[in-house]
Amino acid sequence: MEEFPMASVLISGASIAGPVLAFWLRRAGVDVTVVEKADAVRGGGYPIDLRGVAVDVVERMGLLEPIEAARTGTRALTFVTERGRAIASLRTETLVGEQSIRAIELPRGDLTEVLWAATRDEVEYVFDDRITTLDDRDDGIHVTFRRGAPRMFDLVIGADGLHSGVRERAFGPEAPFRRDLDAGYAAFSVPNVYGLDREAVMMNVAGRSATLYAVRNQPVTALFSWSGPTPTLDHRDTEGQRRLVEHVFGGLGWRVPEMLARMRTADDFYFDTVSQIRMPSWTRGRVGLVGDAAFAPSFRSGQGTSIAAVGVYVLAAEIAARPTEPAAALPAYEARVRGFATQNQDLATSGARIVSPATPWQLHSRNVLLRALPLLERVGVPAQGGAIARAATALTLPDAPRPAERAARSLA
Numbered sequence: 001m002e003e004f005p006m007a008s009v010l011i012s013g014a015s016i017a018g019p020v021l022a023f024w025l026r027r028a029g030v031d032v033t034v035v036e037k038a039d040a041v042r043g044g045g046y047p048i049d050l051r052g053v054a055v056d057v058v059e060r061m062g063l064l065e066p067i068e069a070a071r072t073g074t075r076a077l078t079f080v081t082e083r084g085r086a087i088a089s090l091r092t093e094t095l096v097g098e099q100s101i102r103a104i105e106l107p108r109g110d111l112t113e114v115l116w117a118a119t120r121d122e123v124e125y126v127f128d129d130r131i132t133t134l135d136d137r138d139d140g141i142h143v144t145f146r147r148g149a150p151r152m153f154d155l156v157i158g159a160d161g162l163h164s165g166v167r168e169r170a171f172g173p174e175a176p177f178r179r180d181l182d183a184g185y186a187a188f189s190v191p192n193v194y195g196l197d198r199e200a201v202m203m204n205v206a207g208r209s210a211t212l213y214a215v216r217n218q219p220v221t222a223l224f225s226w227s228g229p230t231p232t233l234d235h236r237d238t239e240g241q242r243r244l245v246e247h248v249f250g251g252l253g254w255r256v257p258e259m260l261a262r263m264r265t266a267d268d269f270y271f272d273t274v275s276q277i278r279m280p281s282w283t284r285g286r287v288g289l290v291g292d293a294a295f296a297p298s299f300r301s302g303q304g305t306s307i308a309a310v311g312v313y314v315l316a317a318e319i320a321a322r323p324t325e326p327a328a329a330l331p332a333y334e335a336r337v338r339g340f341a342t343q344n345q346d347l348a349t350s351g352a353r354i355v356s357p358a359t360p361w362q363l364h365s366r367n368v369l370l371r372a373l374p375l376l377e378r379v380g381v382p383a384q385g386g387a388i389a390r391a392a393t394a395l396t397l398p399d400a401p402r403p404a405e406r407a408a409r410s411l412a
């Protein structure tokens, strides 16, 4: 039986894309190291969704059970005015039209915890470190780190998010690839003093929304989201970020003053612009980008986590199919995933009209639509015309990545 040398892959980023890729590469017999700049896997964030083929990916990982168990079980999303008066209360399925596909909403931190537990024994995780230089050579890629000793790998994969360090090192500065949707958001946990149970309540005024999201017996996630040019603040400048949110939301009614006060002391405060990454190519030589680093769709698409998980599954399958030339897997992965990623990125602009109406007129039309939605659902017309369901299933998964020797034989 022919023996193949084990390929070695360095992944930057241990959130969603990084651990899913690590899992499948280990299944394929690849040697995997993950470097993460934080000192542990980061929890927190808004509840996220796995939809369509992304649910198939976690099922094939054998993780459907713990992921199902962490379901938010959100029963309804209620839209209220600044005075707290209800405009409409809808089932989430009514909004996105996903009756026809599998979908699981769960707290982002629960998903990262499940993925970490599924990979930590088999994968070398290096926390509190980051890549400083990449040197693509004939025999591999030479990597230096801020803290650790230099090492050689066959591939380096950037799974390090919207502000990817790998992208910056291999492809240059972020600005030409970033498409700002002229909006920002901030999420953090607050105690459930609202009596909410598996439901979300959203208050909109034109260009601003404040949401409370209650997940079973966990703390409530508070989310502020706004339209308008938002400066990119240094990610360490959380004081500047909090001040910006206070400036944008100061003076609003409903629960906003109390949410702002709690934001001051929240220890999982997360802030970013609502931006996409659009690149002409995600791969270069021995470097590839995945997830938000390559094709961030923004939270308005609701599909960031799903397309990240699906993309890395395809990448792992392509690497597994080419045990002796893993770099050739990168363009093959891109060719297979690009159309799917773009279709999902394009959802961000249509979704924005419902959750973030920017002008008084958009807000008024949105409210008229919300009141009509339950009726439309009864006659089978979902709010987004089923666009999310179609985009979430617009890729056929290849066979599961498996060890090199068997994959190579099946290709022969």
Ligand SMILES: Cc1cc2nc3c(=O)[nH]c(=O)nc-3n(C[C@H](O)[C@H](O)[C@H](O)COP(=O)(O)OP(=O)(O)OC[C@H]3O[C@@H](n4cnc5c(N)ncnc54)[C@H](O)[C@@H]3O)c2cc1C
Pocket: 012, 013, 014, 015, 016, 017, 018, 035, 036, 037, 038, 042, 043, 044, 045, 046, 047, 048, 108, 129, 130, 131, 159, 160, 161, 162, 163, 164, 165, 166, 187, 270, 290, 291, 292, 293, 298, 299, 300, 304, 305, 308
């Ligand atoms: C703490 C946190 C909270 C989030 N909250 C939300 C939310 O509320 N709503 C939403 O829509 N999306 C949120 N996201 C983004 C969401 O997780 C992603 O859109 C999606 O799941 C795709 O995941 P990803 O793994 O590609 O990127 P991300 O989830 O962004 O993960 C990137 C990972 O890379 C690490 N990293 C970054 N730079 C470097 C570097 N130079 N070297 C090493 N590691 C690095 C980060 O610490 C992080 O762990 C959040 C992400 C994080 C990290």
